[in-house]
Amino acid sequence: MPGYVPPTRLEGDYSVWTYKWKRGYSGDSNTYSYANIAQANESLNELFIYDSEVGGFERLNLATGVLIAELSVLNAFSSSFSQVNSILQKYFVLVLDVGGVPTLRIYKDGTVLQNIDLNAICGWTNTNYRYFISFTPDGKYLLVVNWDGSVQEYALFEGS
Numbered sequence: 556m557p558g559y560v561p562p563t564r565l566e567g568d569y570s571v572w573t574y575k576w577k578r579g580y581s582g583d584s585n586t587y588s589y590a591n592i593a594q595a596n597e598s599l600n601e602l603f604i605y606d607s608e609v610g611g612f613e614r615l616n617l618a619t620g621v622l623i624a625e626l627s628v629l630n631a632f633s634s635s636f637s638q639v640n641s642i643l644q645k646y647f648v649l650v651l652d653v654g655g656v657p658t659l660r661i662y663k664d665g666t667v668l669q670n671i672d673l674n675a676i677c678g679w680t681n682t683n684y685r686y687f688i689s690f691t692p693d694g695k696y697l698l699v700v701n702w703d704g705s706v707q708e709y710a711l712f713e714g715s
Contacts, residue, residue, distance in 0.1 A: 566645045567693045569714030571669055572661060574676045576620035577710040590709050591638065591689040595696045602711070604698070620711065641694035646714075648697060650686040657682055659699060659712075673699070677710050 593603040595617060602617045603626075612626040640647045647662040650673070657679055659671040673679045681703035689698040697712040 565693065566641050566643050567695050567714060569646070569694060570663075572671065572697055572712040572714045574671075575618070575711045575713050577677050577708055578615070578620045579706075579708050590687070590698065590700050592691055592696060592698050595691045602696070604709070638689045641690050642692035646690065646694040648688055648690070650688065650699065652682040655682060656680075657686065657701075661697075671712070673701075673710075677701070677708070679703075679706070679708075681706070 590613075591605045593605045593612060595602050597617065600617045601623065602615045602620075604613045604615060605611075606613060614623040614626060615621065616623060639649065645664060647665075649660050649662075651658050651660055653670070657673040659669075659673055660667060661669045661671070677699075679701050681701055684703040687700040687702065689700070690696070695714045697714070698709055699712065700709040701707070
């Protein structure tokens with residue numbers, strides 16, 4: 556049909572997120588550094604992560620987390636420390652201290668959908684410092700950054 560523009564899918568319909576991989580990043584233990592998802596491109600199997608400490612990007616293999624390239628950029632990347640919801644706020648996520656265990660809690664439309672024990676999955680025990688979270692706009696990929704003053708790692712989760 557001429558002139559027809561198919562609707563754009565802004566958010567997916569996910570019910571569970573699974574751990575894909577974990578990777579260290581270059582955060583400084585004396586400053587709050589963070590990492591955010593800048594873009595996930597499934598057709599190229601690439602993920603671009605912004606690292607605030609170096610002011611640049613890491614280009615990673617989406618499936619494995621293996622570094623493809625580090626990109627130094629001249630432009631600033633505008634981002635908040637944490638993006639805790641998807642673009643239409645269908646999905647919302649928090650990291651909570653649940654009985655001394657850091658737990659990723661994912662909500663869908665205001666209802667708890669999933670709890671993920673970050674100690675069991677990633678080996679993280681941090682309940683005293685900060686976690687930063689970054690969603691892709693559709694809610695499919697979720698990056699959790701552990702900054703505890705000595706460990707700087709992030710883990711990627713995929714919704715299905």
